[in-house]
Amino acid sequence: MSQDLLSFEDLHFRYPGAEAPALDGVSFTVPVGEALGLLGPNGAGKTTLLAIAIGLLAADRGRITCGGRPIAAVRGLAALVPQDNAFYPMLTVRENLAFFGQVQGLGGRFLREREASALASTQLGDFRNRRAGQLSGGLKRRLNLAIGLLADPPILLLDEPTVGVDPQSRHFLLETIGGLQRSGRTIIYTSHYMEEVEALCAHVAILDQGRALVSGTLGEVLASAPPVFSMRLGQELPAPLRAEWAGRCALVSLPGHRYQLSGIPMEDTGAFLAGARAAGCTVDSWSWGQQHLDDVFLQLTRHTLRDD
Amino acid sequence: MARILMALWRKEWLALSRDRFGLATLFVMPAVFILIMSLALRDTLRPDSSGLQLKYAVVDLDGTPTSRDLAELLATRAFVSEPGLATEAGARQAIAAGRLPFAVLVPRGFEERFLAEAGAPGLVTLQLDPTVAAMARSAFRQHLVGVLGTLKAKSFLRSLGPGFGGAAASALDPQSLQATVAEATVGRAGLAVPPTAVQQTVPAWLIFGMFFVVLPLSAIFITERQHGTLQRQLSLGLGHGTLLLGKLLPFMAINLIQAVLMLCVGVWLVPLFGGEALTLPPALWPPMAFMALVLSFAAVSWALLVASVVRTTEQATVFGGVGNIILGALGGIMVPRFVMPAEMRALTNISPMAWGLDGFHAVMLRGEGWSGLAPFAARLAIFGLAALLLAAGLARRGKVHT
Numbered sequence: 001m002s003q004d005l006l007s008f009e010d011l012h013f014r015y016p017g018a019e020a021p022a023l024d025g026v027s028f029t030v031p032v033g034e035a036l037g038l039l040g041p042n043g044a045g046k047t048t049l050l051a052i053a054i055g056l057l058a059a060d061r062g063r064i065t066c067g068g069r070p071i072a073a074v075r076g077l078a079a080l081v082p083q084d085n086a087f088y089p090m091l092t093v094r095e096n097l098a099f100f101g102q103v104q105g106l107g108g109r110f111l112r113e114r115e116a117s118a119l120a121s122t123q124l125g126d127f128r129n130r131r132a133g134q135l136s137g138g139l140k141r142r143l144n145l146a147i148g149l150l151a152d153p154p155i156l157l158l159d160e161p162t163v164g165v166d167p168q169s170r171h172f173l174l175e176t177i178g179g180l181q182r183s184g185r186t187i188i189y190t191s192h193y194m195e196e197v198e199a200l201c202a203h204v205a206i207l208d209q210g211r212a213l214v215s216g217t218l219g220e221v222l223a224s225a226p227p228v229f230s231m232r233l234g235q236e237l238p239a240p241l242r243a244e245w246a247g248r249c250a251l252v253s254l255p256g257h258r259y260q261l262s263g264i265p266m267e268d269t270g271a272f273l274a275g276a277r278a279a280g281c282t283v284d285s286w287s288w289g290q291q292h293l294d295d296v297f298l299q300l301t302r303h304t305l306r307d308d
Numbered sequence: 309m310a311r312i313l314m315a316l317w318r319k320e321w322l323a324l325s326r327d328r329f330g331l332a333t334l335f336v337m338p339a340v341f342i343l344i345m346s347l348a349l350r351d352t353l354r355p356d357s358s359g360l361q362l363k364y365a366v367v368d369l370d371g372t373p374t375s376r377d378l379a380e381l382l383a384t385r386a387f388v389s390e391p392g393l394a395t396e397a398g399a400r401q402a403i404a405a406g407r408l409p410f411a412v413l414v415p416r417g418f419e420e421r422f423l424a425e426a427g428a429p430g431l432v433t434l435q436l437d438p439t440v441a442a443m444a445r446s447a448f449r450q451h452l453v454g455v456l457g458t459l460k461a462k463s464f465l466r467s468l469g470p471g472f473g474g475a476a477a478s479a480l481d482p483q484s485l486q487a488t489v490a491e492a493t494v495g496r497a498g499l500a501v502p503p504t505a506v507q508q509t510v511p512a513w514l515i516f517g518m519f520f521v522v523l524p525l526s527a528i529f530i531t532e533r534q535h536g537t538l539q540r541q542l543s544l545g546l547g548h549g550t551l552l553l554g555k556l557l558p559f560m561a562i563n564l565i566q567a568v569l570m571l572c573v574g575v576w577l578v579p580l581f582g583g584e585a586l587t588l589p590p591a592l593w594p595p596m597a598f599m600a601l602v603l604s605f606a607a608v609s610w611a612l613l614v615a616s617v618v619r620t621t622e623q624a625t626v627f628g629g630v631g632n633i634i635l636g637a638l639g640g641i642m643v644p645r646f647v648m649p650a651e652m653r654a655l656t657n658i659s660p661m662a663w664g665l666d667g668f669h670a671v672m673l674r675g676e677g678w679s680g681l682a683p684f685a686a687r688l689a690i691f692g693l694a695a696l697l698l699a700a701g702l703a704r705r706g707k708v709h710t
Contacts, residue, residue, distance in 0.1 A: 051543075054543045055543065055545075056539060056542055056543050075545055079543075079544075080540070080543045082536045082539060082540060082543075083536070084534075084535055084536030085535060085536070086535055086536035086537045086539065086540040087535065087537060087540075088319065088323060088531075088535070088537060089531070089535070090322070090323050090326045090327070091319065091322055091323070095319075095322060098315075099315050099318070099319045100540070100544070102311055102312065102314070102315030103312050103315050103316065103541060103544055103546055104544050104545075105311060105312065107311055147540070
């Protein structure tokens with residue numbers, strides 16, 4: 001089973017009337033039973049990709065398979081936990097679970113067992129008789145997840161499941177999702193919170209403008225960006241030296257006399273530090289190494305605002 | 309499939325049962341309309357017209373036997389004389405204050421002019437309240453002209469002498485003349501009944517209320533779209549057809565409960581407030597139930613089409629709510645079609661509410677049964693089917709925001 005792959009193969013999709021494709025040849029894989037963080041700015045194509053995976057949209061070209069089988073064609077293989085709190089606010093927690101279980105064909109004792117399991121996984125048991133519309137933001141997110149767990153799907157597609165919740169609820173949700181992954185489920189997890197993805201996912205794919213910019217294990221993705229040499233100086237770097245450095249590497253000036261230089265081999269760092277000192281600057285701290293995921297993300301998506 | 313449909317129906321029941329405004333729209337509003345309109349139109353539509361009583365006064369400035377005869381003959385069950393007004397100014401004052409709709413001013417010299425030239429212009433003057441309905445004004449004017457004619461005939465007969473004309477003249481009073489015309493309601497023997505207010509009102513406002521299913525149904529649709537539950541159900545493998553079917557049947561059931569409750573209002577509640585009771589012979593029950601079923605199919609299908617097109621509650625209110633009011637005005641719900649001009653009456657035929665009303669009237673008033681309602685039921689069924697297919701087509705082609 002662990003050798004099986006969940007494969008997204010050359011996916012193309014264009015909304016009717018749209019100028020640019022929402023997906024333009026997206027391909028990546030994730031081993032079954034592992035979690036993949038799907039990152040991308042707004043409008044990158046993440047939700048479209050999940051909609052195709054669950055069968056809400058049909059790809060113009062390409063396919064999504066698990067062990068060779070198209071996942072949208074196999075009922076109950078995958079469940080989508082959408083970005084919205086997609087349940088009925090006028091129904092109680094239990095009524096919502098019963099409804100969404102029954103429309104998936106569950107019934108009788110099996111449905112009651114699945115309801116109990118979903119309530120236990122999300123710790124919603126104490127709120128089972130409360131109207132969903134009266135739940136707090138964190139509890140609503142938990143109910144949204146619980147509904148996705150009803151049919152016990154091997155693949156979970158989670159679309160920003162922690163949006164708008166307090167840190168405690170986020171921590172609980174991340175723990176729960178981590179537990180689901182450890183119990184063997186394959187998880188595709190979209191989020192704008194990089195630290196969540198780093199904590200939860202062993203695999204990452206970054207989408208932008210309908211293309212997969214990078215994909216692989218977290219280590220591979222982090223290594224895809226050049227290492228960064230960061231230093232914090234006691235004074236502002238003199239302009240002539242800054243111009244000289246900018247001509248040699250990619251230099252980013254940050255507030256507080258902080259400077260980042262990417263593409264510097266580790267053995268050259270001493271020369272830069274010596275140069276700064278020679279220009280009359282004191283070096284408060286420095287580091288060299290791999291970038292964080294949000295640095296890689298911003299670098300790959302070129303720091304520009306996406307308003308769509 | 310049965311389990312899925314049962315789940316969808318149960319969910320609709322729960323959702324609607326917790327929507328107080330939706331319930332009020334569906335059940336309280338038409339019940340109140342039926343009660344108010346039945347009581348308001350009680351006298352106007354009473355079969356023997358005995359309830360329609362309009363007051364008038366005669367200001368007799370002539371004081372002759374002929375003018376006194378005129379005053380005496382004017383009084384009928386429908387027109388009641390208000391005594392005690394002796395002057396034109398007093399009558400004007402009473403009309404201006406809204407105490408009287410009409411006053412007949414009989415001037416000095418009336419008898420002399422009447423006997424010499426019955427058709428003389430301005431023989432008497434009819435003073436009237438401008439707010440009185442044209443129909444009532446016309447009825448009283450015709451009555452006055454009729455009484456003057458009777459009076460002329462009497463005076464002619466009296467002139468023939470007591471041996472011949474006196475007896476004939478005494479038979480010439482409006483009450484006796486009323487009895488010379490017998491009424492026969494056209495329709496199936498034994499089942500056709502003269503329409504009372506409640507029999508006119510119940511089907512009309514029942515139809516109106518049934519079409520208002522569009523508001524709660526749209527509200528649920530909009531909630532489902534806004535909360536993403538519609539998309540979630542589609543992602544679970546439910547088809548658009550299943551989702552529409554999941555709404556069609558429970559809302560049809562709600563429509564039928566509405567129909568039964570509204571009929572109960574007509575039968576039991578309206579009489580408690582002094583109105584006439586709705587009479588429903590058991591022979592009419594099956595065709596009426598069928599008519600309600602077909603009407604419900606048309607109303608819910610129309611509601612599904614509107615709900616598939618609108619995207620916000622505001623749009624639902626305009627397209628659904630205001631649209632229903634227009635269909636109701638056009639379909640003879642608010643304004644009876646018999647008072648409309650011919651071209652407007654022709655226009656009413658485009659409103660499905662008019663087809664429903666015609667069908668109910670064919671059963672309830674004309675007692676025509678199945679054959680009478682068939683053409684209207686067929687139109688409603690075709691309309692409902694077309695609306696349902698269009699709603700399904702819109703959903704399938706992704707024109708709705710799912």
